[in-house]
Amino acid sequence: MAVALAAGGCSSATPATVASAPAAAPPAAAAVRVGPAGSACELPVSFEIAESWEPKAVDVDALGELAELARVGDFTVRCEIDAKPAGNIGFLRVHVAGGLSGAPRDHLKTFVKAGARNQEISGETYSDVQIGGGQAAEVTWETYDKELDHRSRYSAFALNTSEGAMVVQLSPFGADEHPAMLPAFQLAERTLTVAP
Template sequence: MPERAPIRTAVPVALVAAGLLLTACGTATEATAPPAAPPAAPSEITAATPAGTLGGPGTACALPASLTLAKGWKPQAVKDPENPELAPLTRQGPATVRCEVDAKPAGNIGYLRVWTAPKGPARATLEAFVKAEKGATGLVVKDVKAGALPAVEVRYSVHSEVLDDTKEERAFAVETPKGTVIVHLGGLDSEEHQEMLPAYELAKSSLKAL
């Protein structure tokens, strides 16, 4: 699925034409294009420079967890995410998007998005979230740590018919007292995705339930 543009009540026509929006949820399908390049190992990812916290009191987004942002990344709360008319843009499987962190000020094209879902097993919630993304295939799920908390992470590929390209995506999920939190990293393509991994890893390593 092509990288989604920020969620707004008015959407630029050019982005719609390019398919750069959150799409309506669909069933995961087998991609016909070759799989994306193997993901970088954590040891190969350069550490991001921390620059502020997201999720706590006084931050841009009210969330059930807090995390550290990478330098240059700009967060913004999603407006009216519970509006049923916006469901195709704000819902994916069991999750609702709450916050978008834009990588463009840091020099990349993509977003780190934070989603929330009702209380439930992190693995089942995350798998349902990914399988609701049209074109998702090749899911690799493993147990990880998000900060000091047990978490589940998935890496997968998404084939875009609009761009005729297959790209990497990944996400992790953690259970908190206020529900499940999913942090997702997409990107315009696999190269952008790889370049944004330091910010994703920083968010994962710093996450704390509130």
Template sequence: MKRNVRNVVRGAVALALAGAVLTGCGEEEAALSTPASPAKPSQSGATAPAAKGSAVGAAGSACTLPVAFDLAAKWKAKPVEPEAADSPLAGLSKQGPFTMACEMDAKPAGNVGFMRAWTEDAKSGTPRSVLEAFVGANKNASKATYEEIKAGSLPATEVVFETYNKLMDESKQERALAVVTPKGTLVLHLSGLDTQEQTEMLPAYELAKSSMKATP
């Protein structure tokens, strides 16, 4: 029964997410999710590498960011324009001190979910403290497990955590990594409709992580 419900919701959300970027954020947060058991960040479960598509982050790409990285084939990136402070959508593009700068959509590749790049102007601090601030700003986040890693050649910290959907009384697994560069701080966050979608998108996330480099 849950599988049937998931399929119905997956189709409905796929249609709803065809609208504006921030509308997509709202629909995803309200969607059905399945229980998740937290795993160590290194235990990604990605079984096959993703085919490489375009790159994002460098000047002239879809989004200009403190780092550049490869996207999986068919994933589509677009910049997120900041909302006015009095807009009802303004909160969706902010998480603590971080502002959503770029949204990478998995729908063209067959999944309901996103990678989102969040930036902050700080050029100092540790990736761990950055990531703790990002996760701590989400009141629905819990069971966070952190690990020091490399994102390409950059020192980074990665986290796996759960978010709770009060409406559905369900949790789902998400993950993120943080890097600090001379051009600013970046958090790359992977979130799907549910834990199964996130698992299916992990090869794309791993490709982005392994190819990451600071932009000049």
């Protein structure tokens, strides 16, 4: 933008023209990824996490009597990504079943069933997809806890990795949190790469 600056009260003054360039936009913050060596959670895959979500590796052996809460059938939680700093209540959790292989859709079916923990399951919607350049599957479902009168809605995807089958689950506190947290799940799915 050109700005003309004239000396006030002096008719013989020659206006000076000063060119000022538009202010440069601040550099975009680099996306945070989990999975690579040195990241908050080292995994056989890597993916971007949503802004302000906080990843933390889970050491199941250190949980003692609570270790069973970190297991869903053959799958064990390896990483929890907390949505609370972004204003939502819930997690994106990465589960791995070491040495397990097979059809990703079958992994999801057993995962959903094992994770019910005496709750009613409804509305399961499965689809086969490509994630990270390979065959994968995804599912969305709801659970209802009669005792607590509490309804939750979840999404998850599964794929095979060099360490075994993996399920990444969006786990909101309640069904009403699901829509706001879904973009973080979709970001993980869209940016995932599988380690060799």
